[in-house]
Amino acid sequence: MKRVLYLTIIASMALLSCKESAPKLTQGIWRASLMTQDSVEIPFVFEVRMAENDTIFDIITGDYRYEVKDIKVTDDSLFVNMPLFSSSFKILLTKNGMQGNLIRSAYTMPFKAESNNSARFKEVHSIKGVAAGRWQITLGEKELIGEFEENEDRVTGSFLSPSGDYRFFEGVVNKDGKLMMSCFDGGFIRLFVADIDGDTLRNIKMHSGFSTVEEGTGFRNESAALPDAYSVTGLKKGYTSLGFTFPDTDGNPVSLSDERFKDKITVVQISGSWCPNCLDESRFLMEMLEKYSAHMEVICLSFERSDDFETAKKEAMKLVNVAGITYPVLITGHTPANVKVALPELDNFRAFPTSLIIDKKGKVRKIHSGFTGPGTGVHYRNFVTEFTSFVDSLIAE
Numbered sequence: 001m002k003r004v005l006y007l008t009i010i011a012s013m014a015l016l017s018c019k020e021s022a023p024k025l026t027q028g029i030w031r032a033s034l035m036t037q038d039s040v041e042i043p044f045v046f047e048v049r050m051a052e053n054d055t056i057f058d059i060i061t062g063d064y065r066y067e068v069k070d071i072k073v074t075d076d077s078l079f080v081n082m083p084l085f086s087s088s089f090k091i092l093l094t095k096n097g098m099q100g101n102l103i104r105s106a107y108t109m110p111f112k113a114e115s116n117n118s119a120r121f122k123e124v125h126s127i128k129g130v131a132a133g134r135w136q137i138t139l140g141e142k143e144l145i146g147e148f149e150e151n152e153d154r155v156t157g158s159f160l161s162p163s164g165d166y167r168f169f170e171g172v173v174n175k176d177g178k179l180m181m182s183c184f185d186g187g188f189i190r191l192f193v194a195d196i197d198g199d200t201l202r203n204i205k206m207h208s209g210f211s212t213v214e215e216g217t218g219f220r221n222e223s224a225a226l227p228d229a230y231s232v233t234g235l236k237k238g239y240t241s242l243g244f245t246f247p248d249t250d251g252n253p254v255s256l257s258d259e260r261f262k263d264k265i266t267v268v269q270i271s272g273s274w275c276p277n278c279l280d281e282s283r284f285l286m287e288m289l290e291k292y293s294a295h296m297e298v299i300c301l302s303f304e305r306s307d308d309f310e311t312a313k314k315e316a317m318k319l320v321n322v323a324g325i326t327y328p329v330l331i332t333g334h335t336p337a338n339v340k341v342a343l344p345e346l347d348n349f350r351a352f353p354t355s356l357i358i359d360k361k362g363k364v365r366k367i368h369s370g371f372t373g374p375g376t377g378v379h380y381r382n383f384v385t386e387f388t389s390f391v392d393s394l395i396a397e
Contacts, residue, residue: 082186280373
């Protein structure tokens with residue numbers, strides 16, 4: 001009997017010891033990385049914090065924070081659903097940090113993280129003053145503009161393309177002059193590396209997602225510019241306006257001829273919740289709607305990857321919630337490949353998002369293809385100035 005009691009006590013102590021030593025999620029800064037098919041690390045940094053009883057991740061790139069709230073903590077496991085872009089994490093807490101997978105519809109990427117580490121790259125920003133500025137970059141058949149800024153310990157910036165920018169990047173120039181910058185927001189997963197040789201970028205590689213690698217070259221060009229975003233998409237000959245009727249998220253039909261849009265400037269946004277640049281544009285349009293609340297309306301035409309109303313509505317509402325959209329979001333019932341079917345008046349549709357600025361008489365005055373977001377610095381500021389100036393002129397008519 002004594003022996004049985006002794007063994008029971010020992011077993012209980014062992015179980016208690018295991019329970020007490022189980023790894024716990026700690027608040028603070030974590031360094032994370034995603035592994036590509038070629039075993040290349042794409043690093044990023046996030047902060048774990050608590051708000052009341054909820055666990056929150058803030059993904060940090062430069063001054064930009066992307067908040068993730070849908071997190072379930074179960075014993076030593078985490079289940080993290082990204083707000084947009086159909087991405088999720090399954091994570092196991094370990095003695096050394098976290099390990100698991102990022103799961104997307106097309107692929108899965110190995111994930112790991114360590115706490116109390118804010119260094120995105122293992123190498124520090126050693127050579128300063130060589131990356132800042134504007135770079136003209138060729139990746140295969142793609143022509144990009146790299147716009148970078150520097151401070152004492154990092155390089156930040158983005159890449160611009162005719163269809164939109166690559167959002168927020170952060171990185172360093174190591175002691176050998178290699179520029180390394182990464183981006184992760186659940187939608188874009190990218191690592192850019194290049195050797196800086198004076199005013200030339202050599203041995204460029206852009207890793208995207210699990211398996212894509214593009215190689216190229218670049219050079220410093222402070223006057224580099226993309227094609228005019230207002231000249232890409234137009235209306236077909238004979239058209240000066242749009243005519244459509246689509247249901248909003250409550251199933252109510254909405255048309256440009258509705259009373260609320262009469263004698264107002266209206267921006268029609270062609271968008272989708274799967275599109276990272278659409279998030280940035282939606283936030284911008286909310287700012288403009290607040291600024292011009294007496295004179296402007298916005299309508300979002302949502303093109304989701306499903307043509308089923310309920311499925312498309314569910315996806316569209318994710319963007320509504322993340323961006324804080326208060327303007328009507330219409331479920332077109334068309335997938336991104338069928339914009340021309342939904343809007344047959346358009347000529348040469350090229351990019352998500354695309355926005356049409358319509359005057360008080362219902363005439364389409366400008367069409368902007370793509371979006372240059374806040375990650376592009378001066379390009380974004382110039383866009384905002386140009387947009388507000390044009391709206392002011394339409395109000396004055």
